Amino acid sequence: MTAVAHTATETTTPLLIRGVRPYGEGEPVDLRIAEGRIAEIGPGLAAEDAEVLDAGGLVALPGFVDLHTHLREPGREDAETIDTGSAAAALGGYTAVFAMANTDPVADNAVVVEHVWRRGREVGLVDVHPVGAVTVGLAGEKLAELGAMARSSARVRVFSDDGQCVADPLIMRRALEYTKALDAVVAQHAEEPRLTVGAQAHEGETAARLGLTGWPAAAEEAVVARDCLLAEQVGARLHVCHVSTAGTADVLRWAKRRGVRVSAEVTPHHLLLTDERLTSYDPVNKVNPPLRTERDVTALRRALAEGVLDCVATDHAPHAPQDKDCEWAAARPGMLGLQTALSVVVEALVRPGLLDWRGVARVMSERPAEIAGLADQGRPLAAGEPANLALVDPDTRWTVRASELASIAGNTPYEGMELPAAVAATVLRGRVTAYQGGIRA
Ligand SMILES: NC(=O)N[C@@H](CC(=O)O)C(=O)O
Numbered sequence: 114m115t116a117v118a119h120t121a122t123e124t125t126t127p128l129l130i131r132g133v134r135p136y137g138e139g140e141p142v143d144l145r146i147a148e149g150r151i152a153e154i155g156p157g158l159a160a161e162d163a164e165v166l167d168a169g170g171l172v173a174l175p176g177f178v179d180l181h182t183h184l185r186e187p188g189r190e191d192a193e194t195i196d197t198g199s200a201a202a203a204l205g206g207y208t209a210v211f212a213m214a215n216t217d218p219v220a221d222n223a224v225v226v227e228h229v230w231r232r233g234r235e236v237g238l239v240d241v242h243p244v245g246a247v248t249v250g251l252a253g254e255k256l257a258e259l260g261a262m263a264r265s266s267a268r269v270r271v272f273s274d275d276g277q278c279v280a281d282p283l284i285m286r287r288a289l290e291y292t293k294a295l296d297a298v299v300a301q302h303a304e305e306p307r308l309t310v311g312a313q314a315h316e317g318e319t320a321a322r323l324g325l326t327g328w329p330a331a332a333e334e335a336v337v338a339r340d341c342l343l344a345e346q347v348g349a350r351l352h353v354c355h356v357s358t359a360g361t362a363d364v365l366r367w368a369k370r371r372g373v374r375v376s377a378e379v380t381p382h383h384l385l386l387t388d389e390r391l392t393s394y395d396p397v398n399k400v401n402p403p404l405r406t407e408r409d410v411t412a413l414r415r416a417l418a419e420g421v422l423d424c425v426a427t428d429h430a431p432h433a434p435q436d437k438d439c440e441w442a443a444a445r446p447g448m449l450g451l452q453t454a455l456s457v458v459v460e461a462l463v464r465p466g467l468l469d470w471r472g473v474a475r476v477m478s479e480r481p482a483e484i485a486g487l488a489d490q491g492r493p494l495a496a497g498e499p500a501n502l503a504l505v506d507p508d509t510r511w512t513v514r515a516s517e518l519a520s521i522a523g524n525t526p527y528e529g530m531e532l533p534a535a536v537a538a539t540v541l542r543g544r545v546t547a548y549q550g551g552i553r554a
Pocket residue numbers: 183215275276277302399400401402428430431445446447448
């Protein structure tokens with residue numbers, strides 16, 4: 114077997130980033146970057162032969178890591194491709210994304226995950242790590258070849274049937290046993306399918322008023338509780354996708370206190386939006402799990418700030434117009450997220466004082482990198498470390514326009530909304546991938 118270097122060391126022109134504030138703290142400093150690493154940090158560094166990037170007033174953070182992205186390639190290139198999704202990721206400050214397995218064909222074997230991995234490398238804007246399916250065809254019946262995907266050149270370490278729940282407890286237990294042996298993790302889309310037949314919205318007042326079949330909170334919470342107990346018994350790690358209810362945060366708090374090796378993500382939309390938006394019947398607000406109540410949003414924000422929820426993951430879910438611009442019941446669930454994530458986190462957590470920039474680095478970069486076992490992402494901003502960076506303008510405001518986003522699909526729930534803060538530049542191993550809203554291929 115020919116060995117393929119997992120992450121390339123690229124020879125790039127040296128870069129001098131002038132006047133940034135690492136983690137938004139202290140006086141502005143310069144970062145000198147050479148051979149993909151931070152070579153030196155200090156005030157007034159000499160430019161010498163380096164390309165100078167004037168970053169006065171910007172906050173430097175480690176490049177963001179998204180544990181939950183749908184890139185739709187292979188199979189739905191009319192909604193997103195690895196190319197356009199990588200551009201959206203780079204523009205959003207991301208240096209690594211995990212591409213979910215619910216493609217067509219499903220990423221349940223080494224051939225598909227190697228294709229996604231290789232295509233991500235060719236595009237070169239962000240590290241694209243394929244997620245492997247837990248079960249063949251996401252059907253929940255037979256375990257996929259987890260070992261073959263782990264040993265492939267894509268070196269899969271995150272497995273998920275996302276879009277579907279691994280509902281059978283015996284299959285889930287086996288999956289945890291295998292992933293434990295592979296030093297990998299199962300990311301569970303927690304949804305008890307018997308409780309969500311025909312579900313269209315959060316089960317509550319709004320759904321009742323609008324005549325929509327409800328998705329009860331317990332459909333999520335019961336699976337999370339069950340999986341925490343299974344993970345504890347097996348001694349395996351578990352990751353919970355898109356936590357959406359206050360009750361799930363309570364279950365996770367309990368499980369973590371008990372010593373269960375569980376981590377969890379929350380999406381930007383579950384941190385900002387509520388089911389009151391459904392009143393318009395605009396399918397742009399349709400998503401799984403559904404938008405919940407104000408009480409849930411408040412609890413999720415607090416749980417993220419406390420560390421009960423580990424990280425923010427976008428669940429970037431592009432859909433072609435024919436799947437989204439239709440009646441509510443027929444529309445696919447899912448929302449764009451890569452280019453708005455940072456701004457939504459600033460709006461929902463930084464501005465209310467629940468997170469500072471250190472906290473943003475933790476939930477958008479450090480913790481997701483740790484959960485996925487990425488050694489070269491989510492690292493401290495220090496000399497000798499890989500130069501994977503997001504440079505953020507903390508003071509600007511911008512209005513979201515789907516037509517201006519890099520994704521092929523336009524299903525953003527933030528259309529026309531003014532949001533704070535913007536990613537001014539992204540650096541992947543010393544190479545500028547995005548700058549002032551444009552891609553630098
Ligand atoms: N979140 C969604 O509403 N949709 C996702 C699937 C998923 O994340 O469950 C999709 O693939 O479109």
